[in-house]
Amino acid sequence: MKNEQQALKVANDALIFESEPTGLPPEKKTVTHPMEWKNEYSVGIKTIDDQHKMLLHCFANIQNSIFAEQAWSTIHYSIIELKELALIHFAVEDALMELFGYPKIAAHQRTHQNFLYKLDDILNISTRKSANKEMLKLLEEWQKKHILGDDRDYADFILSGATVVRSNNN
Numbered sequence: 001m002k003n004e005q006q007a008l009k010v011a012n013d014a015l016i017f018e019s020e021p022t023g024l025p026p027e028k029k030t031v032t033h034p035m036e037w038k039n040e041y042s043v044g045i046k047t048i049d050d051q052h053k054m055l056l057h058c059f060a061n062i063q064n065s066i067f068a069e070q071a072w073s074t075i076h077y078s079i080i081e082l083k084e085l086a087l088i089h090f091a092v093e094d095a096l097m098e099l100f101g102y103p104k105i106a107a108h109q110r111t112h113q114n115f116l117y118k119l120d121d122i123l124n125i126s127t128r129k130s131a132n133k134e135m136l137k138l139l140e141e142w143q144k145k146h147i148l149g150d151d152r153d154y155a156d157f158i159l160s161g162a163t164v165v166r167s168n169n170n
């Protein structure tokens, strides 16, 4: 019981909640998880936004499990779930970038591959404490740099008038 209380305290201390100005007493205010989807994350392509929502939900679950000091096996299997989700998502993005001839596709694909390698590395050391630290760093970087940066770049390219790459029948 004491461990449980300590874990909850760690979780509360570690999460930076943003309170919305609801005018309700503090304990009834709506809180936003740092990994929760926000409209400003939208890249403007519905399928991609929907998949990013699922990925961020998965990120939040893993983050919560780490902060609550859950068993390494719980975190391990959540990371496997994340990897499966990421594989599907990357396949969709790769197809989209190829269809529209996105010029930076190779660099973007390398970033996806590095994320998967990193997940594998973390899975291999998931019984160690350092794995959790690595995982939190990876999730935060991915949210800020990839979803809000790299993905927006290819989406802007497509939405700014790119057309599908046509067959060359010469």
Ligand SMILES: [Fe+2]
Pocket: 052, 089, 093, 147, 151
């Ligand atoms: Fe993405």
Ligand SMILES: [Fe+2]
Pocket: 093, 108, 112, 146, 150, 151
């Ligand atoms: Fe991507």
